[in-house]
Amino acid sequence: MRLAELSERSGVSTATIKYYLREGLLPPGRRVTATQAEYDEEHLRRLRLVRALVQVGRVPVATAREVLTAVEDETAGQVDRLGAAVGSLPHGPAPAPADPATATAEHTAAEVLRLLGWGHHPENPAHGMLVSALAALGRLDYPCGTAHVLPYGRAAAAIAEHELAVIEELDAPTTQLEAAVALTVLYEPVLLALRRLAQAREAGRRFGSGPETNDDPPHEAEGR
């Protein structure tokens, strides 16, 4: 298909597709003449993925390129590629080094990780993300001790277990890697949205607002 058709089928303007091509987010099309190129279904899929990462996952364009490059890096093993890809995702500012709040946060983080039985991996960008967020909370005197953070860790463990199970029963390894990254990014807003909805419900329940909703979940079992 031509650029125009790619644009129509994806709902992305040709100007934007050209921009993504320039930025290396999409591989160039198969050159059919000196001035025309041909794109296939794979391009369409990739374009949709990029779009989802950028718009839904709020990943910067430059970062998306890094992430997708890491996924396709043939020279590394699966786990390393996944680590590299997820590691280049946005992870906020680095923690302020010489700050007492940072020191406290480091300590809390280490303690939580120990209690959860995950090792201590300060080289993981997510660790810095955790520490700087805890430091910001500490600086404002908000509760952020081990006991406060642990429930989040337990919830995260449950989620990760579920996610890895889902990923394992997917198709090819390449697809699997891409899927792992896509699910990591695209389920973030799902999780955050559900948390906000849960908060709203819980706040309503506790402080009694407007129309009460049913208190017990009606579910009996889950069916894929």
Add this chain to the structure above:
Amino acid sequence: MRLAELSERSGVSTATIKYYLREGLLPPGRRVTATQAEYDEEHLRRLRLVRALVQVGRVPVATAREVLTAVEDETAGQVDRLGAAVGSLPHGPAPAPADPATATAEHTAAEVLRLLGWGHHPENPAHGMLVSALAALGRLDYPCGTAHVLPYGRAAAAIAEHELAVIEELDAPTTQLEAAVALTVLYEPVLLALRRLAQAREAGRRFGSGPETNDDPPHEAEGR
């Protein structure tokens, strides 16, 4: 204290503080002469809060103003103010209205909320956030059915329950509201970072990477 001291104590440049004053994120100082103003501890605290929301919570400056304004709106009840404040937090693009993927996502969302026994609140911005994320997943043929989303919902419920308990045992009502907003925003990176760490550990465990860490947590029981 003067602007310069406020700057020094917060680590934020005077230029940036002036910018926040202009944007209405900080209330103006007490004017002591025609050309000089005096700031107090409350300003310092507020500045730190703004900084945390903007830098750690990735809340746009304009949005932070709306959120903080809503928190201080004396004309509404607690739950409404909280709803207004959290509702003006960033929530991604609105779901594409005439898209089949959106329709499927709406259905999944409704089903999940039903199974969890939370009502259906399409007016909540978090609901749109949930639907557009699910739609993006669906468009890419990634698993996003009810059974896949439900575990996130359960995790969110556990988290929200913990959070409301924490908020309830805080001080004054005004502080409580501000705390609710701050905790909502500032625990987002905590949760996401822990999820990524949990994923990394789980991936390592399943696909056997590098130095294995202890498999059982050293704690004895969990307190849900």
Add this chain to the structure above:
DNA sequence: CGTCGTTGGATAGCTTCACTATCCATGATT
């Protein structure tokens, strides 16, 4: 009292990001 550095308000400028619009040589279509 005059000088000189400091303060803080106003204004304009800068940088990054994510696109978007224009040009134009070539190629396809009628």
Add this chain to the structure above:
DNA sequence: AATCATGGATAGTGAAGCTATCCAACGACG
């Protein structure tokens, strides 16, 4: 052959989040 579409190169746009410059009024000091 005449006209329209394609796609690469280049420059421009607008929002966001600061940052730098001016400048009149203060205020501490000699």
